[in-house]
Amino acid sequence: MIEERDIYVAMRDGTRLAVDVYRPDAPGKYPVLYASALHNKDIQGPDIADILPPQPAHAPLWFGPIEAGDTRRFIANGYVHVIAQPRGSAKSEGHYGHEDTDHYDLIEWITQQPWSDGKVGMVGISGFAGEQWRAAAQGHPALKAIFPYDACSAYGGMFGFRDFNPGGVLHSFPYLLDVFSTVHESRDRPAELTAAEEELWRRAMRNPDYKQYINLFNILTQKGQRTFIMYLMMTHPWELAGTVERAEETFKKIKIPFYTGSGAYAYTYKLHWLGAQHYFGNVDSPKKLLFTGPAHLERPFHQHHDEIIRWYDHWLKGKSTGIMDEPPVRYWLMGANEWRTGANWPLPETQWTKYYLSHWETLSTEPPRPASEVGAAAREPDVFTQMPVTRTTKVERLRYMTDPLPHDVTVAGPITLTLYAAIDQEDTNWIIVLKDVGPDVSVRTAREGERDVPSTLPERELTRGWLKASYRALDEKRSKPWEPFHKLTQDAVAPVKPGEVVEYQIQILATANQFKAGHRICLDITSMDVPTGTGAMTNVEYIPYHVCSSQTVTHRIYRDAERPSHLLLPLIPASANQRAA
Numbered sequence: 001m002i003e004e005r006d007i008y009v010a011m012r013d014g015t016r017l018a019v020d021v022y023r024p025d026a027p028g029k030y031p032v033l034y035a036s037a038l039h040n041k042d043i044q045g046p047d048i049a050d051i052l053p054p055q056p057a058h059a060p061l062w063f064g065p066i067e068a069g070d071t072r073r074f075i076a077n078g079y080v081h082v083i084a085q086p087r088g089s090a091k092s093e094g095h096y097g098h099e100d101t102d103h104y105d106l107i108e109w110i111t112q113q114p115w116s117d118g119k120v121g122m123v124g125i126s127g128f129a130g131e132q133w134r135a136a137a138q139g140h141p142a143l144k145a146i147f148p149y150d151a152c153s154a155y156g157g158m159f160g161f162r163d164f165n166p167g168g169v170l171h172s173f174p175y176l177l178d179v180f181s182t183v184h185e186s187r188d189r190p191a192e193l194t195a196a197e198e199e200l201w202r203r204a205m206r207n208p209d210y211k212q213y214i215n216l217f218n219i220l221t222q223k224g225q226r227t228f229i230m231y232l233m234m235t236h237p238w239e240l241a242g243t244v245e246r247a248e249e250t251f252k253k254i255k256i257p258f259y260t261g262s263g264a265y266a267y268t269y270k271l272h273w274l275g276a277q278h279y280f281g282n283v284d285s286p287k288k289l290l291f292t293g294p295a296h297l298e299r300p301f302h303q304h305h306d307e308i309i310r311w312y313d314h315w316l317k318g319k320s321t322g323i324m325d326e327p328p329v330r331y332w333l334m335g336a337n338e339w340r341t342g343a344n345w346p347l348p349e350t351q352w353t354k355y356y357l358s359h360w361e362t363l364s365t366e367p368p369r370p371a372s373e374v375g376a377a378a379r380e381p382d383v384f385t386q387m388p389v390t391r392t393t394k395v396e397r398l399r400y401m402t403d404p405l406p407h408d409v410t411v412a413g414p415i416t417l418t419l420y421a422a423i424d425q426e427d428t429n430w431i432i433v434l435k436d437v438g439p440d441v442s443v444r445t446a447r448e449g450e451r452d453v454p455s456t457l458p459e460r461e462l463t464r465g466w467l468k469a470s471y472r473a474l475d476e477k478r479s480k481p482w483e484p485f486h487k488l489t490q491d492a493v494a495p496v497k498p499g500e501v502v503e504y505q506i507q508i509l510a511t512a513n514q515f516k517a518g519h520r521i522c523l524d525i526t527s528m529d530v531p532t533g534t535g536a537m538t539n540v541e542y543i544p545y546h547v548c549s550s551q552t553v554t555h556r557i558y559r560d561a562e563r564p565s566h567l568l569l570p571l572i573p574a575s576a577n578q579r580a581a
Contacts, residue, residue, distance in 0.1 A: 001025055001046070001075050006091065009084075011105045018091035019106070020045060021115075022071045023080040029117035031316035032110050033074050036084040036103065036135075037127035038096065039065035044083050046071040049300045057265070057296035057540070064177070064542060066300040067150075069123040073302070077309050078317075080115055081123075086131065103135035103143075111142045118142055119316045123308060125150040125301055126272065129260075130158035133279065137253040145257040145315035147308050149290065150297075153271045154278035155247040159229050161239040161488060163274040166507055168471030168488055169429050170237055173269050173544040174230035175216060176537070190223035200235045208550040210234055212390050215536035216547070234547075238471075239488040244478070251282040258283065259311050261290030263297065264334060267463045267509040268543045277414070277510065280345060286324065289345055291331035291512060296542065331412065334462070335436060335514035346413040346482060346510075346570055355402070355521065355567040357382075357559040363402045363521055363567070370561040379563075381422070381556035386527045388550050397433075397526045398557055401453065404440045409515040413570030414482045415508035417465060419525070420563035422502065422556045426495035429548050431526045432465040432508055438519035459522070465508030466546070469496045472504050481568060483507055501558060508567075523567060527555060 002025050008016040020041055024030060035044070043066055055062040074081045084106055088096030111118050120142045122132040130152030135143060153160035165171065193201060204210060204220055211217050216230065224231045260280055266273035280289045290307070297303050313319040329342035342348070358364040361382070371379055384396045417432050437459050444450060473492040478485035484505035486492075496502060515521055528548040532539045559565045 001072070003045070005045075009106060009109050011087070011099075011102050015087050015094040016092070017087060017102065017106065018085045020083045021080065022046065022075060022083075023115050024075050024078065028115075030078055030080045030115060031119040031121065031312065032080045032082055032116055033069070033121050033123045033312065034082045034084070034107065034110060034135075035068040035122065035124040035128050036086055036106070036131045037065075037067065037124060038086060038089045039067060039127050040090045041068070041083045041085045042090070044068035044071075044300075049302075052300060054298040054300065054302055056298055057542075062296075062299050064299065065127070067125045067128050068301070069308070070300070070302040070305055073305050073309075074123070077313075079312065082110060101138060103131065104138040104140045107135070107140040107142050119144050121312045121316050122146045122148070125297065127152070127158070129272075130275075132258075133254070134158070136256055136258065137250050139253060139255070143256060145259075145311065147259045147311055148276075148279075149260065149304060150262050150266065150272040151260045151275035151279055154251075154275045154282065156239060156243040159271065160243065160247070161233070162243070163271045163278065165233065165237075165466075166270055166274065166509070167430070167465070167467035167486065168238070168493075169431070169466040169468050170233050170547040171269070171544040172213075172216065172230070172531075172536075172538075172546070173542070174227055174233070175219065176541045176544055178227045178230075187225060190225060193223065197235070204235045207234075209547055212388060212550045213536060213547060238490045238493060241489050241491075244475075248282070251279075254279075254283045255285055257286035257315055259288040259290065259307070261288075261292065263292035264294040264332070264462075264511060265296045265542075267511070270509065273509055277345060287328065288323075289329045289331075291329075293332040294334060331512045333410065333412065333512050333514055334460075335516055335519075336408075336410070340412070340512070347572060349573060350413055350570045351573060352481060353569050353571045355569055357400050357523075357557065357565040357567075359559075361398065361400050363400045363523060368559060368561045368564050379558070379560045381558045383554065383556050384525075385552065385554040386549075387552045389528060389530055389548060390550065393530045395526050395528050395530065397524045398555075400523045400525075401437060401520045402522075404438060404442075404518050404520055405515055407517050408574070409521070410513075410572040410574070411515065411521075411569050412512040412572050414510040415463070415465070415570065416482055416484060416568040417504075417506040417508055417523070417566075418568070419504040419506055419565050420501055420558040421504060421565075422499055422558075423469065423496055424498050424554045425549070425551050426498060427468065427470045427549065428496075428527050428553045428555065429546060430465075430467045430469065430504060430506055431529060431546070432506055433524040433526065434462045434464070434508060434511065435522040435524065436460045436462055436513055436515055436519055437522040439516065440518060440520060457520075462513050463509045463511040465506045467504055467506045469502070469504070470494055472496075472502065474505060479505070482570065501556075501563065503563075521569075525555075525557060527553060
C-alpha cells in the first residue's frame with residue numbers, strides 16, 4: 001500500500017481541502033472509494049486500526065468518529081481509499097456550510113489522478129454517510145453509487161431539525177459529541193448578531209427549560225462560538241419554512257444507486273434511523289435497505305465490508321455479485337434473532353393493527369365500549385404528575401401492557417400512538433417507550449400473590465417516540481397512518497390550553513421485534529428523561545437526554561370510546577416471516 005497524506009486540493013474558489021490517499025502498491029488504475037466527514041481524517045487511517053482493535057460500543061475505548069472504513073480491506077480488494085476533510089474542519093481551509101460544490105470538485109480531482117480509473121463510490125458511516133447524500137445531489141458523473149449506512153437527516157441537511165429532533169423535542173446529542181468536535185470554532189468575544197438573531201438569542205436566554213440545564217445555557221451565553229449545532233437548535237427550535245419542499249427537490253436530484261440503512265440502536269439519536277427510511281422511501285433509483293440489530297457497530301468501523309465490496313464490485317467493476325438479485329430490504333428481527341427480507345419498507349404484507357389503551361393499565365385489541373354500556377366512570381382518565389429534573393431523577397409513567405401473548409407476535413415497521421390527553425400547563429414533552437416484557441408465566445387472580453404482574457420480569461426497550469405538545473400540528477398532506485408528519489415550523493407552534501383534551505399523533509420510531517409467546521407488549525407514557533451520569537453527562541455518548549419541562553406537569557390520559565387512545569402496530573403475518581438466506 002502507498003500512503004499519501006495531507007495532500008491539499010484546491011476547490012473552484014481557491015479553498016484548499018486536506019486529503020489522504022491510500023492505494024495499492026502496484027501499477028494500474030483503480031476504482032476509488034471516497035470518504036469525507038467533519039470527523040478528523042487523521043484518526044481514520046490504517047495505522048490507528050493497527051493499534052486499536054475493533055471496540056464494541058460498551059468498551060471504554062469505543063470512539064464514535066472512527067468511521068471511514070477499513071482501508072487495508074479496500075486496498076486488498078483493488079480499490080483506492082481517499083479520505084478528505086471538508087472545508088472548515090481540521091486541516092482544511094474555509095468555513096463549513098459553504099461547500100455546495102466541493103464534493104463535485106474533489107471527485108473531479110480524483111478522476112484526473114493517474115491511479116484513478118474514473119469510477120468513484122463513497123464509503124463511511126454516520127457523518128461520512130451524510131456527506132454521501134450531498135455528493136450524490138451534486139451530481140458528478142464519475143460518482144456511480146453510494147453506501148450511506150447510518151444515514152444522516154433527509155430533511156434540512158445532515159443535521160436537519162425533523163429527523164434530528166422528531167416531534168420537536170430537543171436533545172443533547174450535539175453537546176455530548178462536542179468532545180469530538182473538528183469544526184473550526186472561534187473562541188474570541190461573541191460576534192455581533194443581526195437584530196433578528198439577537199431577538200431569538202434573547203428569547204432563548206429567557207427560556208426556563210434551557211436555564212435548568214446549565215451546561216446547555218452556558219453554550220447559549222457564548223452566542224454560537226462553540227457547539228454550534230446545539231446553539232442553533234436552542235435559538236431556532238423549529239424547522240425553517242420551506243425545508244420540506246427543498247428536501248423533496250433534492251430527492252429528485254439523486255439519480256445514482258444507493259445502499260442505505262442503520263441499526264436498531266439508532267432510535268436513540270434518531271437522525272440515522274429516520275434518515276435511512278426517509279431517503280429510501282423518497283428517492284427513486286436502484287436501492288437497498290439494511291436494518292441491523294440493537295448493538296452499535298464497533299469502532300474502528302469494519303463491519304458490513306463484505307456487503308460494501310459486493311456492492312462496489314457490481315457498480316464499479318461490473319462483476320456479477322448477485323447483489324441486485326436479492327430482496328431490496330434486509331432486517332434483523334430482534335426476539336427471533338435472525339435475518340428477514342422484504343420487498344419494501346414498510347413491508348407490503350404489514351397488517352396494521354390497533355392496540356387500545358384500556359382499563360387497569362392494559363393494552364387490548366378490543367376497542368373500548370361506549371359509556372352507555374359501561375358507565376360514565378369509564379370516561380375518567382389515567383393520571384401521572386412529573387416534577388422537573390431539578391427536583392427528581394424519578395421518571396413517572398403510565399404503563400400499559402398486554403396479557404402474556406398466546407403465540408409469537410412479529411412487529412416490524414414504523415409505529416404511531418394516537419393519544420387523547422390533557423395537561424395542566426401550556427406544554428409538555430410526550431416521551432413514549434415501547435418494550436418487550438417477559439417471559440411471564442403468571443396468571444392474575446384475586447388470590448394472594450397472584451394479583452400483580454411480577455416486578456422481576458425482564459424488560460427490553462425496543463424504541464421510543466417523542467412529541468412536544470406545542471408542536472402537535474400535522475401536515476395532513478404528508479402524514480401517513482403509520483407516520484404522522486408534523487409541521488414543526490415556528491408559525492405552527494401553539495401552546496396547549498390547560499385542561500383541554502387534545503388529540504396527539506405521536507411518531508414512534510420503527511422497530512423489528514418478535515414478541516415471543518408468554519411475553520407482553522408494553523407501552524410506557526412518560527414526559528421526562530435524565531442524564532445518566534453527573535455534570536449533565538451520560539454514561540454513553542450516543543444515548544442523549546432531552547430538554548424537558550422546568551415545571552411540574554400533571555398529565556391526564558383518556559381511553560374511552562369517544563377518545564380511544566391506541567397504538568398502531570405493524571404486525572407481520574406468520575406466513576410472511578421469511579428468513580433471509
